[in-house]
Amino acid sequence: MQIPTSLEPQRPAAGRSPADPAGLAVCARGLGKDYVHDWTRKVTRGLDGLDLDVCRGEVLGILGPNGAGKTTTLKILTGLLKPTRGQAWLMGEPVERTASRRNLGFLPEQPYFYDYLSGLEYLELAGRLSGLDHSTARPRAAHWLERVGLGDRPRLRLRKYSKGMLQRLGLAAALVHEPQLLILDEPMSGLDPFGRRDVRELILEQRARGVTVLFSSHILPDVEMLCDRVAIILGGRLARVAPLDALVADAGGVVEIRCASGHGFELPGECGPIERMERAGETVLRLADGAGVQRVLAALLRAGVPVRAVTPQRHGLEALFLREADAVDAHSTDGAARRSA
Amino acid sequence: MSARSRALTRDGRFAAAWATALATGALAVALAHTAARTLPAPRPLEELAYYPSGRFIEPATLGHAQSAADLAWLRAVQYYGEHRDTDNHFARMAHVFDILTTLAPHFTAAYAFGGFALAQEGRDFAAAERLMQKGVDANPTDADLAFEFGFLYYVKPGGRDLERAAEYFERAARLPNPPPMAARFAAFARQNAGELAVAYALWADVRAHSPNRYLRDMAEREMDAIRRAWAARRLELARRHLATPGVQLVR
């Protein structure tokens, strides 16, 4: 396997130097995609200079508004789109080779299927096309159909499936050949809370088996729950990528202490600004600076105040995301107001 | 990945596909040419030929009888040409023209062409006669067709049928928009068939109505010859010896 010799300056992804792609589950360097309008020949930059490294066994979430380039990135990785610039590798294989997809399970956004097939037949087809032989494909198909909760009606034609059922089937199709890398585009879309829970469980299960998972989502709570690292794509570029903890820790955190009200106590000084509120039979103290938490707690305990909860308030991914988006907007040349796509 | 290995993949596959297309395409063309050379030439009319009759075909054309007739016409001409150039064997020609004229009964060129082709190269005068009769029946006011029918008899291989020729020439002359030579051909045919009285009347008509001075003079001359023949009571003086028509197929 050759070391990539891109002409573009290498931007190391958070903490990693450009490495032999074979060691990484996904490696992208300088990916760019231009869309040329058929008639006007106007060029739109869908993706520009994206570098990404995904280690084996990690779960990476990709966030971004509609039209930012998430789906474009995923489609380039899965061979459905040809990048205009740059290169990418999956498990060490360049994405131009069909071999790169041997160990890949892909769930496209809004998966569509052959409605004349039954669920079992479809999974068997998927398995065989991903390299399973005839004798293995059938039992695996049955197993995964069962696993996603569709096993009770294996002969039902896909045209009778509901949206949620189709989404589950898509996931099963991505998993039937037990790949080492999962790329999921909006895996939770169209699912009710039970469905989302099931998908989360599946992803965690795969992660426990050492499978690398790359998924894009709008739903920030899901990302917070599942991911080791988060990549934020805005305007066709990678804005931030970092471990989840680091990202939200960056945001700095207010700490909230809830204690019983009706007790008098004195707050120590030098704890930074403390906000005090009475709420529903409780006193809520908000410390802007988490460093003073220990001193305040000591003071409360000395005063005999029952402490109910000590909760670090993370800014959360949403706030971080919106902040990044604003930062990108501030730097963008035309200064257009950000709209939801 | 080096530029070279990238070429082996995406662009390489594209180039390989084109190369395959060109190679297999060339081979296909070679095979087609071999087939054209070595296999017996498909007879285009054979498909039409064994349909039992034009009457049956017409419903099958789903309203496109005229287009079908046009196609049939093209094929008929081709058929004629092919066989004329090769074996001079026109076995199916009568049948084909029958179908063609059933599909397009007013396609007078088809009757004329078919009639002469059958009579001459096809050596089937009876079929020619039937075809022309069909044409004249379907187009009773077509003077040109009547004239052609007369001419068919006039050049009948092996022996002109002057009476019948004259009959149709006269008929043509009486119809609206007659071909200019109908009257004089009628006169000529009658005269050489020995029917001098009728001929005389016909020449008189030509002399009276022809706009062409030469023709009027010719009519006058012929009338003169007839008068002399009558006077001498020797009819053969007014008759010309006409050669017997035959068909010579020159390659």
Next chain:
Amino acid sequence: MSAFVIAHNTFRETVRDRLMAGVLVAGAALLAVTQIATPLALGEGRRLTVDLGLSSISLLGLFVVVLVGTSLVAKELDRRTIYNLLSRPIARPAYLLGKWLGITAALLALALALGGALALLLAWRGWMVSAASLAQGVYLAGLELAVVAAVAVMFSALSTPVLSALYTLGLYAVGQWSDDLRAFAAHFPPALGRIVGALADVVPNLPLFNMRTLVADGRPTTALHLALATGYALTYVACVLALGAAAFERKDFK
């Protein structure tokens, strides 16, 4: 091989389409109708039945190609079912090959079924027809359909179902005239003649697969004819599919 997996799936898709059942019924009905007409045929009943029977295989097969074949790939592109396939380790040319194999298998099955029905009908009416001749006629009709199917698959990969249907039908019609084109080319001035001749070479040489006359006369054709027809069909199909593969290779699936 993934092409075979796709072929099997395509065959299944074509056969499960209600159209196929309809076409089989239509074929049977056509054969029945010919029998009503045979008394009018003045003794040519056997000829009529054979010819109409073979023609119906070609025409009904063409019907299937135009309705199913031209949307085979286009439908997948439109409904995005193709993402689930091409994100797997399948080469794009293998995908097209599989599509063609599948629909051709279905067409050959149709040809066999209708050919068998025709043979039964002839036997029932007591008309003797050379079995070899009939079998060859059906085989060549099947080859013709295979060629037209390749054209349909290629257009389907490049264009919408409606346009693909039009192009395929157009090429079919001109293909039936390829012999005439070649003959005309000889009569034109050299420059134009070369263009017309080239056109005659590019369109599929469909008269090569037509032995209806011979079958109606009960005569089998030569081994040379069968060999040339088979070779031509395979090379033409390979050429057309390769062109489709080249275009498909460049395609972005947005």
